[in-house]
Amino acid sequence: MLQSVWEQFQSLLGLGRNVADVDALQMALRTITIYAFTLAIVRLGSKRFLGHASAFDTIIGIMIGSIMSRAINGSAPFFPSLVAGVVMVGMHWLLAVLSFHLHWFGPYVKGKAVLLIKDGQIQKRGMQRTCITEHDLTEALRQHSKEDDLRSIKLAYLERSGRISIIPFKPEPRVVDVSVEDGVQTVRIEVS
16 A cells, blocks of 8 residues: 555656656646745744845755755756755754854854944945945945935944945934913923
């Protein structure tokens, strides 16, 4: 009975056949099987996978896609490709756990933020290290803080995800004197 089910499974997916002999239905069934399997291992193995678009996460996405696509099109053996996918997700999970528990290890795997602006001044060293131009920086300022004056920015970092984060200076509160009718009283209002 079990042998018969196994043979039926192999026949449905075209396992053991030459790649050129796999028909469209078998390829479609392989796609469904690989998609379901990959979704399961990614969801079980790493809750944060591709939730944060760091290089660490993007690399695993590219590699899993490459491994699993070979199982779909038959250019690599089916079951060893599944095992390789599990190993990739397991490795991603292990490196994430090590990064969490070993503070010094995280920057080696995930990178670290690079300071681009401090107190309104461009940090040339950070800009050169990351190959960020002043045009790139002012574009990020306009997109994230609706500012284009570097002097209004307290801090800016190129984050591990590749995005630029902006922390503007807190605006000084403005004091407005408002006279109440007939000169009875003056009220001071602080506007932030």
